[in-house]
Every structure is written in structure tokens, then in C-alpha cells.
Amino acid sequence: MDKLSLKEIKELEEKAKNIRKSILIALCNAGSGHTGGSLGMTDIFTYLFFKGLKNDPQNPKWEERDRLVLSNGHICPVYYATLGERGYFSKENFENNLRKFNSPFQGHPHRKFLDILETSSGPLGEGLSQAVGIALALKIDKNNYNKKVYCLVGDGELDEGQNWEALMTANKYKLDNLIIIVDRNKVQLSGKTEEIMPLDSLYFKLESFNLNVINIDGHNFEQIHNAIEEAKNIEGKASVIIAHTIIAKGVKEWEGDYHWHGKAPNKDELELALKEI
Amino acid sequence: MLNPNLKLNTKIFNIDVEKKSERDGFGDGLVLVGSKNENVIALTADLKDSVKMSEFANRFPERFFDVGIAEQNLVSIASGMTAEGKIPFIASYSIFCPGRSWEQIRTNICYNNRPVKIIGSHAGISTGPDGGSHQSLEDIALTRILPNMTVIVPCDAIETKKATIACTKIETPTYIRISRNETPKITTEETPFEIGKAQIVYAPEQGIAQVGIIASGPILYRALLTVKELEKNGIKVKIMNLSTIKPLDEKAIIDLAKETKRIVTCEDHQINGGVGSSVSECLSKNYPTIIEMIGIEDKFGQTGTPEELEKYYKIDKESIIEKVEKILRK
Numbered sequence: 001m002d003k004l005s006l007k008e009i010k011e012l013e014e015k016a017k018n019i020r021k022s023i024l025i026a027l028c029n030a031g032s033g034h035t036g037g038s039l040g041m042t043d044i045f046t047y048l049f050f051k052g053l054k055n056d057p058q059n060p061k062w063e064e065r066d067r068l069v070l071s072n073g074h075i076c077p078v079y080y081a082t083l084g085e086r087g088y089f090s091k092e093n094f095e096n097n098l099r100k101f102n103s104p105f106q107g108h109p110h111r112k113f114l115d116i117l118e119t120s121s122g123p124l125g126e127g128l129s130q131a132v133g134i135a136l137a138l139k140i141d142k143n144n145y146n147k148k149v150y151c152l153v154g155d156g157e158l159d160e161g162q163n164w165e166a167l168m169t170a171n172k173y174k175l176d177n178l179i180i181i182v183d184r185n186k187v188q189l190s191g192k193t194e195e196i197m198p199l200d201s202l203y204f205k206l207e208s209f210n211l212n213v214i215n216i217d218g219h220n221f222e223q224i225h226n227a228i229e230e231a232k233n234i235e236g237k238a239s240v241i242i243a244h245t246i247i248a249k250g251v252k253e254w255e256g257d258y259h260w261h262g263k264a265p266n267k268d269e270l271e272l273a274l275k276e277i
Numbered sequence: 278m279l280n281p282n283l284k285l286n287t288k289i290f291n292i293d294v295e296k297k298s299e300r301d302g303f304g305d306g307l308v309l310v311g312s313k314n315e316n317v318i319a320l321t322a323d324l325k326d327s328v329k330m331s332e333f334a335n336r337f338p339e340r341f342f343d344v345g346i347a348e349q350n351l352v353s354i355a356s357g358m359t360a361e362g363k364i365p366f367i368a369s370y371s372i373f374c375p376g377r378s379w380e381q382i383r384t385n386i387c388y389n390n391r392p393v394k395i396i397g398s399h400a401g402i403s404t405g406p407d408g409g410s411h412q413s414l415e416d417i418a419l420t421r422i423l424p425n426m427t428v429i430v431p432c433d434a435i436e437t438k439k440a441t442i443a444c445t446k447i448e449t450p451t452y453i454r455i456s457r458n459e460t461p462k463i464t465t466e467e468t469p470f471e472i473g474k475a476q477i478v479y480a481p482e483q484g485i486a487q488v489g490i491i492a493s494g495p496i497l498y499r500a501l502l503t504v505k506e507l508e509k510n511g512i513k514v515k516i517m518n519l520s521t522i523k524p525l526d527e528k529a530i531i532d533l534a535k536e537t538k539r540i541v542t543c544e545d546h547q548i549n550g551g552v553g554s555s556v557s558e559c560l561s562k563n564y565p566t567i568i569e570m571i572g573i574e575d576k577f578g579q580t581g582t583p584e585e586l587e588k589y590y591k592i593d594k595e596s597i598i599e600k601v602e603k604i605l606r607k
Contacts, residue, residue: 133357
């Protein structure tokens, strides 16, 4: 397995900084939206679009691309900002138009307005089944065998029973082309996951579904890389990467605070945050 | 007389009229489209035999998926498959799909505008002895309010087969509502079928009809059975098979209302939000007309034979006759 070089890590860190800034500017302009999860998943998104995922901004619907389903659609600012940084569209367009009327950058992702998305999402707990559907469809056609399906889910949304239906299906059909990444920041809208509906031991729950489960620090590019490489090469099993992340990562004063789940920074907060990043 | 242009089953009024279940009609149609189009996929939630997917599963095992008793998962998986160009048919009991999985249908299928074909079987009170929990009386209302959705309620097995074939050719979400039991063959293989087209299946031999009866689903047969008695009493009716609820054939409905001035709608579904509502929405906007509605009147069902239930809930032949006579007194 190839290791990430120090140079690559540096470059990814630089990209992640730009993406975090773009997220914050867009959310401040929008006046509402989900800051915490977006900042928390920035390193994973950066890795995926700049290293792990087969994708081509010049040809967004490239047949050979890997597929990505964002189940917890509310963290779409990080998705849009990463696509902007990668060159799918101009960053300024995103920063000025997030959550604006008739914008490609809807409050929750909608294919009708941004057709490079694999699917629309928002209502929690439904992305994983859709990713299973994509993975199954790719398996039917032999020449699609090498394409991977990435599905990003929040830990809070695992409260929804449909996820576990999807995981059973992933096991039944041995979907080794499916790589699930759980944003394990341990907070959800109104508090800590372990108080609202305890999830732990998440690792053993998932392992008991006969999935290949990997725990990582979701802000460590080397660990992200190694886990994705392992998941890409596993046979006969879907993989779940439990990415331990910190909500609102990058702005010390906000880190770990669930109040940042669903609010946008005001101008003063933006200034502080941009300085820190 | 039966509309000769439609080449309907001429033995429809015979006591030994041939019967076949709509679910068998779906099974036939599914195998046909599956053999012609490799993108056709079939998925179910532990109801392979009951929703007649067995033949498809035997012939195309690599394109058949059983996701277990998990209708929400069923819907979302099908939506995912369409992202790769597949045309998934998902079949369950209509009480669970669209019933259990409505929000997934809304967001993953309709909001995404994905060509998933939803087959809701065991619809209506005619499901019988299984009881009220399993008699879906709300599914037309649940599906017709969804943008992008086409809603079809075939009248018999042959029309169900044709609807199955026809919906494969449209690139939008479709709901086909079918019933459990064997019901009379009203149409034949030669009867034309087009999504969105209502058909006048019966008209008086002479003169103008005084009442227009609009029926959706197998209840059309009972509507047809009323004509003998009605004509004996000097009442002339025209009967429409309204097999597509959405998009609604507004022109055909308005034309019928203009001719008869009185409309009776018939459905095995809640009147609220169903066929009666669809027709009256259309007419009150375009040509206000006196309407009577045959359907379930804001109640749940219960155990019984279909005949017992149809009588008790007033959706049997006699109830249709009563409504026709009642509307003529208005």
C-alpha cells in the first residue's frame, strides 16, 4: 500500500484550510446553515476529492468516476466548498449563493439544481440505502466492478432504523464496492449522541453486521488514507470507516460544541474564525 | 352497449366471466419488460410470490433482489439503482409501499425525479379476510399529491400488464395500484391502453346518458353490472374507465360532465383524497357538476369476505345503483 508523502499531507492541509474558509464565508453570507459538521468533515472531503476518489472536475459525469452519496445532507457546505476548491465551479459562486433563491447550492443538496450530484439528500437515514442501490446496480454490470461507492453518514442519523436495514443488505450482497464513512463527532442536533440515543459500542455493532470496520482519527490524513486504501482492497465485505471527528474543527472556541450543529457565524465570528484557520 | 372500439370482453356480463388477478397481470408484464430490457430490475420486501415476482426471479436471478421486510430500504435502494440507469420495479403491499415508505418515496424518488416503478398490491377493502390493518384505503391520496408521480389504477389483469409495460417507457416515477383477488377480465389484449387516457367503456345504444359513472380499478366491473337494472328503470348511463388518476384526463371528464350533467365516481379507497376528490377538483374548476361518490367514507375496514365488506361499506353494485337514482332526484 502506498503511503501518503509528507508533501502530499502538506498540500491536503493547505486545501483543507481553503475549504474551511470557503465554508465559513458562504455560511456567513447565507445567514443560516450547518457549520459544525461541515468543518468537522472537511479533512475527509479534502482527502476524497484531492486524493482518494476517482473524479474529474472537467468531466463531472465521467463514467469511470467513483460515486459519492452524502446522506447527512445538512453538511452540504463542505461538499459544495470542496467541489469549488477542486474546480467543479467557481468558489465565489458558492460563497455568494449558498441557500439563495434558485441557486445550485440549495440548503440541502438537490440534483434538480446541481445535476452533478448522484442524489438529493436531507432527510436523515436514507443515503445508505441509496448507496447500496448504486453499489448493487454497479455489481450487475461486470465492467463497473472497479468503481467504488462512498457513502458519508452522520453518527446521529444512525438512530434511524433504515440504516441498519441497509447494512444488512450490504452484508447479504457482499458489497465490497461500498465504503461507508461515519462522521463520529458524538454530537447531534440537541446534544450528545450518548445521551440522546447511545450508539456505542458502534464498532462492535457494525462488526456484528459482518462489515469490515476501521476506527480512525478523522482529522489525520495518514489514517484517512490508510483506511480508504484498506477498504478499497477488501473483498467480500462492505467497509465502514468510523471517523472520529470534532464538530466545528478548526476554530478552537467552537470545537466540540453541539450548538454549532445548526447555526451560521455572524460577521464578528467569521472574522475570528478566519484568523484562526 | 359496450364501446365496440375498445374491443372489450364481450362475455363480461356472463355469470361465468373469466377472472384473473391483477397481480398475475403484473407478473406477466414484468417478465415481458424484463426480457426486452436488461435495465429492468425487480425488488421486493419478502413478498416475491405474493406480488408475483417469482417468474421474473427465476428467469433473471441476477436482476432480482429481496431486501427483507424493509420497505423504506426497498424504496431508497431502488432510487439508488436509477442513478446507474436501471429501471427498478418495487412491489409490496400498498399499505407498506407507499404506506410505510411514503417519505422515502417523496424524497428519494419524486424529489429526485427517478423512474422507479412502484407496485402496490392488496389495495382496497376487497383484500378481505386479512382485515383492516392490511386494507390500503389511502394510497391513491398518498401518491397523487407527489410532484412528478404518475398514478395508475388498472381495472383488470390485462390492463395491469399493459400499464406495467407502458410505465417502463416513461422516465418518471410511477405508482400502479393493484388488488389481491381474481377479478373479471373487462378488457382484452386488443383493448388500447395509454397512460393518461380515460375511456368510455359503456354508453346507451340510443339517446343521451343522464348520469356519467366514473370508475377506477376492478370496481369498474360492478359499475358495468348496474346497467341492466338501471336501463330496466329507464335510466341511461355512460361509464368511464378512469385508469390513470394522474395525469388526469381532464378533457374526457369535462366532456362527460357536459353531456350527462351528473357524475357518480366509484373507487375502493377513501373518498377523501382519492378518485372522487380528483374528479371533483377537476370539475369544480372547469365545469361545476353535481357529484355523488362511491368509496370508503372516512372509516377503516375489517375482516370479512370481499362481498360482505363491499356491501357493508357501500361500494357494491346496489350502492352504485342507489347513488345513481339519488343523483337523478337532485
